[in-house]
Amino acid sequence: MPMPTYQKLDGPEGLIFVTSEPGTVPEEEFNGLVFRNFMDAAIRLTYHQTALDSLSPSWLALYDITSPAVAQSPEYKALVPSASKREKQIMADLGSVNRRVYENIISYIHPNTQLASLPAQYVFVVHMRVTIGAEDDFNRWYNEEHMVLLSKVAGWLCGKRYRLVESVSRGVKIEPAEDEKPYNDYLAIHELESHGFMGLPEFNAAIKTPWRERVMKSVTFSELRLYERYKVLKPLY
Numbered sequence: 001m002p003m004p005t006y007q008k009l010d011g012p013e014g015l016i017f018v019t020s021e022p023g024t025v026p027e028e029e030f031n032g033l034v035f036r037n038f039m040d041a042a043i044r045l046t047y048h049q050t051a052l053d054s055l056s057p058s059w060l061a062l063y064d065i066t067s068p069a070v071a072q073s074p075e076y077k078a079l080v081p082s083a084s085k086r087e088k089q090i091m092a093d094l095g096s097v098n099r100r101v102y103e104n105i106i107s108y109i110h111p112n113t114q115l116a117s118l119p120a121q122y123v124f125v126v127h128m129r130v131t132i133g134a135e136d137d138f139n140r141w142y143n144e145e146h147m148v149l150l151s152k153v154a155g156w157l158c159g160k161r162y163r164l165v166e167s168v169s170r171g172v173k174i175e176p177a178e179d180e181k182p183y184n185d186y187l188a189i190h191e192l193e194s195h196g197f198m199g200l201p202e203f204n205a206a207i208k209t210p211w212r213e214r215v216m217k218s219v220t221f222s223e224l225r226l227y228e229r230y231k232v233l234k235p236l237y
Helices: 027-036 068-072 085-093 135-150 201-206 210-218
Strands: 014-021 044-050 059-065 096-109 122-131 156-169 183-192 219-232
Touching: 014 027, 014 068, 014 156, 027 059, 027 085, 059 068, 059 122, 068 096, 068 156, 096 135, 096 183, 122 135, 135 156, 135 183, 135 201, 135 210, 210 219
Parallel strands: none
Antiparallel strands: 014 059, 014 096, 044 059, 044 219, 096 156, 122 183, 122 219, 156 183
16 A cells, blocks of 8 residues: 555535536626625635636635535525625526535645645546445545545645535535435545646556556546636635
8 A cells, every 4th residue: 555645634624616607797797706605604715717628617616614514504594695686697697506515524735735835726626426335445545545646746735525415506406316326426626736737657647556446436427627726815724
Protein backbone atom coordinates (compact mmCIF):
# COMPACT_ATOMS: atom_id res chain seq x y z
CA MET A 1 0.00 0.00 0.00
CA PRO A 2 1.39 3.46 -0.88
CA MET A 3 2.62 5.63 1.96
CA PRO A 4 0.52 8.80 2.55
CA THR A 5 1.91 12.11 1.33
CA TYR A 6 -0.97 14.10 2.82
CA GLN A 7 -2.29 15.17 6.21
CA LYS A 8 -5.84 15.32 7.51
CA LEU A 9 -7.44 18.76 7.13
CA ASP A 10 -10.03 19.91 9.65
CA GLY A 11 -12.77 22.16 8.32
CA PRO A 12 -16.49 22.65 7.73
CA GLU A 13 -18.68 19.56 7.97
CA GLY A 14 -21.12 20.58 5.24
CA LEU A 15 -21.19 21.90 1.69
CA ILE A 16 -23.82 23.49 -0.52
CA PHE A 17 -22.86 22.73 -4.12
CA VAL A 18 -24.71 24.75 -6.76
CA THR A 19 -24.30 24.34 -10.52
CA SER A 20 -26.08 26.72 -12.87
CA GLU A 21 -26.33 28.09 -16.38
CA PRO A 22 -27.34 31.74 -16.95
CA GLY A 23 -29.63 31.09 -19.91
CA THR A 24 -31.11 34.46 -20.91
CA VAL A 25 -30.09 36.19 -17.67
CA PRO A 26 -27.42 38.93 -18.11
CA GLU A 27 -24.13 37.85 -16.52
CA GLU A 28 -24.02 40.80 -14.09
CA GLU A 29 -27.45 39.94 -12.66
CA PHE A 30 -26.65 36.24 -12.68
CA ASN A 31 -23.48 36.76 -10.66
CA GLY A 32 -25.21 39.15 -8.29
CA LEU A 33 -27.80 36.52 -7.46
CA VAL A 34 -25.14 33.89 -6.78
CA PHE A 35 -23.21 36.26 -4.51
CA ARG A 36 -26.31 37.08 -2.46
CA ASN A 37 -27.86 33.63 -2.32
CA PHE A 38 -26.99 31.61 0.80
CA MET A 39 -24.28 34.15 1.68
CA ASP A 40 -25.23 34.56 5.33
CA ALA A 41 -25.33 30.79 5.84
CA ALA A 42 -21.89 30.17 4.37
CA ILE A 43 -18.57 30.10 6.16
CA ARG A 44 -16.82 30.43 2.82
CA LEU A 45 -18.09 31.06 -0.70
CA THR A 46 -15.93 30.29 -3.72
CA TYR A 47 -17.19 30.77 -7.22
CA HIS A 48 -15.93 28.96 -10.29
CA GLN A 49 -16.39 29.00 -14.05
CA THR A 50 -15.77 26.07 -16.36
CA ALA A 51 -12.12 25.98 -17.36
CA LEU A 52 -11.23 23.42 -19.99
CA ASP A 53 -14.34 21.37 -20.74
CA SER A 54 -17.29 22.52 -22.79
CA LEU A 55 -19.91 20.80 -20.67
CA SER A 56 -22.95 22.38 -19.09
CA PRO A 57 -23.70 23.73 -16.53
CA SER A 58 -20.70 26.01 -16.73
CA TRP A 59 -20.85 27.75 -13.35
CA LEU A 60 -20.21 26.32 -9.88
CA ALA A 61 -20.68 27.94 -6.48
CA LEU A 62 -19.33 26.24 -3.36
CA TYR A 63 -20.77 27.33 -0.02
CA ASP A 64 -18.95 25.81 2.96
CA ILE A 65 -21.33 25.43 5.91
CA THR A 66 -20.81 24.30 9.50
CA SER A 67 -22.97 21.21 8.95
CA PRO A 68 -25.59 19.88 6.49
CA ALA A 69 -28.24 20.85 9.06
CA VAL A 70 -27.75 24.50 8.06
CA ALA A 71 -29.66 23.75 4.84
CA GLN A 72 -32.71 22.78 6.92
CA SER A 73 -32.62 25.83 9.19
CA PRO A 74 -35.48 28.38 9.13
CA GLU A 75 -33.03 31.12 8.15
CA TYR A 76 -31.81 29.19 5.13
CA LYS A 77 -35.29 28.15 4.02
CA ALA A 78 -36.42 31.79 4.23
CA LEU A 79 -33.93 32.89 1.55
CA VAL A 80 -36.11 32.02 -1.45
CA PRO A 81 -39.43 33.39 -0.10
CA SER A 82 -37.67 36.61 0.94
CA ALA A 83 -36.13 37.16 -2.49
CA SER A 84 -37.19 40.23 -4.44
CA LYS A 85 -39.53 40.01 -7.41
CA ARG A 86 -36.60 40.54 -9.78
CA GLU A 87 -34.53 37.83 -8.08
CA LYS A 88 -37.38 35.36 -8.41
CA GLN A 89 -37.67 36.23 -12.10
CA ILE A 90 -33.94 35.67 -12.57
CA MET A 91 -34.25 32.23 -10.95
CA ALA A 92 -37.09 31.38 -13.33
CA ASP A 93 -35.08 32.51 -16.36
CA LEU A 94 -31.94 30.53 -15.56
CA GLY A 95 -31.00 27.90 -18.12
CA SER A 96 -30.49 25.41 -15.30
CA VAL A 97 -29.85 25.30 -11.57
CA ASN A 98 -29.17 22.40 -9.23
CA ARG A 99 -28.45 22.63 -5.52
CA ARG A 100 -26.92 19.74 -3.60
CA VAL A 101 -26.21 19.50 0.11
CA TYR A 102 -23.30 17.29 1.17
CA GLU A 103 -21.79 16.08 4.42
CA ASN A 104 -18.01 16.00 4.64
CA ILE A 105 -16.48 12.54 5.01
CA ILE A 106 -12.83 13.51 5.27
CA SER A 107 -10.43 16.12 3.90
CA TYR A 108 -6.71 15.92 3.20
CA ILE A 109 -4.05 18.53 2.53
CA HIS A 110 -0.54 18.21 1.12
CA PRO A 111 2.06 18.92 3.85
CA ASN A 112 3.60 21.64 1.68
CA THR A 113 0.30 23.44 1.10
CA GLN A 114 -0.07 26.81 2.79
CA LEU A 115 -3.62 27.49 3.97
CA ALA A 116 -3.36 30.99 2.51
CA SER A 117 -3.09 29.40 -0.97
CA LEU A 118 -6.59 27.95 -0.69
CA PRO A 119 -8.89 27.93 -2.54
CA ALA A 120 -6.69 26.96 -5.47
CA GLN A 121 -6.96 28.30 -8.99
CA TYR A 122 -8.53 25.07 -10.23
CA VAL A 123 -10.95 22.53 -8.78
CA PHE A 124 -11.30 19.03 -10.17
CA VAL A 125 -14.76 17.72 -9.27
CA VAL A 126 -15.47 13.97 -9.27
CA HIS A 127 -19.05 12.77 -8.80
CA MET A 128 -19.76 9.04 -8.37
CA ARG A 129 -22.72 6.88 -7.46
CA VAL A 130 -21.78 3.70 -5.65
CA THR A 131 -23.98 0.66 -5.21
CA ILE A 132 -25.06 0.14 -1.61
CA GLY A 133 -23.13 -2.79 -0.18
CA ALA A 134 -19.93 -1.91 -2.01
CA GLU A 135 -19.24 1.33 -0.17
CA ASP A 136 -16.78 0.02 2.42
CA ASP A 137 -14.37 -1.17 -0.26
CA PHE A 138 -14.93 1.99 -2.30
CA ASN A 139 -14.19 4.29 0.64
CA ARG A 140 -11.12 2.31 1.70
CA TRP A 141 -9.80 2.50 -1.87
CA TYR A 142 -10.38 6.24 -2.11
CA ASN A 143 -8.87 7.06 1.28
CA GLU A 144 -6.04 4.53 1.43
CA GLU A 145 -4.88 4.35 -2.19
CA HIS A 146 -6.49 6.84 -4.55
CA MET A 147 -6.05 9.96 -2.44
CA VAL A 148 -2.46 8.96 -1.69
CA LEU A 149 -1.63 8.62 -5.38
CA LEU A 150 -3.41 11.85 -6.33
CA SER A 151 -1.47 13.72 -3.66
CA LYS A 152 1.71 12.85 -5.57
CA VAL A 153 0.48 14.78 -8.64
CA ALA A 154 2.41 18.04 -9.08
CA GLY A 155 0.27 21.00 -8.03
CA TRP A 156 -2.21 18.99 -5.93
CA LEU A 157 -2.96 21.08 -2.83
CA CYS A 158 -5.84 19.33 -1.08
CA GLY A 159 -8.73 16.92 -1.56
CA LYS A 160 -12.13 16.76 0.14
CA ARG A 161 -14.68 13.94 0.10
CA TYR A 162 -18.43 14.24 0.62
CA ARG A 163 -21.61 12.13 0.76
CA LEU A 164 -24.86 13.52 -0.68
CA VAL A 165 -27.65 14.53 1.71
CA GLU A 166 -30.10 15.94 -0.83
CA SER A 167 -30.30 17.26 -4.40
CA VAL A 168 -32.85 19.84 -5.55
CA SER A 169 -33.52 21.31 -8.99
CA ARG A 170 -35.88 24.29 -9.19
CA GLY A 171 -37.43 23.39 -5.86
CA VAL A 172 -38.00 19.71 -6.73
CA LYS A 173 -36.07 17.07 -4.78
CA ILE A 174 -34.21 14.64 -7.03
CA GLU A 175 -34.88 11.00 -6.17
CA PRO A 176 -33.44 7.79 -7.70
CA ALA A 177 -35.55 6.18 -10.43
CA GLU A 178 -37.58 3.15 -9.36
CA ASP A 179 -35.63 0.83 -11.68
CA GLU A 180 -32.21 1.98 -10.44
CA LYS A 181 -30.09 -0.08 -8.07
CA PRO A 182 -29.92 1.52 -4.61
CA TYR A 183 -26.83 3.71 -4.37
CA ASN A 184 -25.15 6.44 -2.39
CA ASP A 185 -23.85 9.59 -4.04
CA TYR A 186 -20.25 10.66 -3.44
CA LEU A 187 -18.35 13.80 -4.35
CA ALA A 188 -14.63 14.58 -4.31
CA ILE A 189 -13.19 18.05 -4.81
CA HIS A 190 -9.48 18.31 -5.52
CA GLU A 191 -7.82 21.73 -5.51
CA LEU A 192 -4.85 22.19 -7.85
CA GLU A 193 -2.45 24.93 -8.90
CA SER A 194 -2.63 24.12 -12.63
CA HIS A 195 -4.93 22.38 -15.10
CA GLY A 196 -2.50 20.16 -17.00
CA PHE A 197 -2.41 17.42 -14.36
CA MET A 198 -4.40 14.85 -16.37
CA GLY A 199 -1.45 14.34 -18.69
CA LEU A 200 1.02 13.65 -15.90
CA PRO A 201 2.26 10.08 -15.24
CA GLU A 202 1.36 10.40 -11.55
CA PHE A 203 -2.27 11.06 -12.44
CA ASN A 204 -2.37 8.13 -14.85
CA ALA A 205 -0.89 5.91 -12.14
CA ALA A 206 -3.73 6.95 -9.80
CA ILE A 207 -6.44 5.82 -12.23
CA LYS A 208 -4.85 2.54 -13.35
CA THR A 209 -4.59 0.18 -10.41
CA PRO A 210 -6.15 -3.25 -9.78
CA TRP A 211 -7.99 -1.93 -6.73
CA ARG A 212 -9.55 0.88 -8.73
CA GLU A 213 -10.62 -1.52 -11.47
CA ARG A 214 -12.39 -3.63 -8.85
CA VAL A 215 -14.26 -0.82 -7.11
CA MET A 216 -15.30 0.85 -10.36
CA LYS A 217 -17.48 -2.19 -11.09
CA SER A 218 -19.75 -0.96 -8.28
CA VAL A 219 -19.87 2.63 -9.63
CA THR A 220 -23.09 3.12 -11.61
CA PHE A 221 -22.42 6.72 -12.64
CA SER A 222 -19.38 9.01 -12.73
CA GLU A 223 -18.79 12.57 -13.87
CA LEU A 224 -15.56 14.56 -13.98
CA ARG A 225 -15.51 18.36 -14.24
CA LEU A 226 -12.74 20.94 -14.16
CA TYR A 227 -13.49 24.50 -13.01
CA GLU A 228 -11.33 27.60 -12.74
CA ARG A 229 -11.62 30.00 -9.82
CA TYR A 230 -13.61 33.11 -10.65
CA LYS A 231 -14.01 34.85 -7.31
CA VAL A 232 -13.67 34.23 -3.58
CA LEU A 233 -16.17 36.12 -1.44
CA LYS A 234 -15.49 34.62 1.96
CA PRO A 235 -12.01 33.20 2.51
CA LEU A 236 -11.98 30.25 4.90
CA TYR A 237 -8.33 30.34 5.94
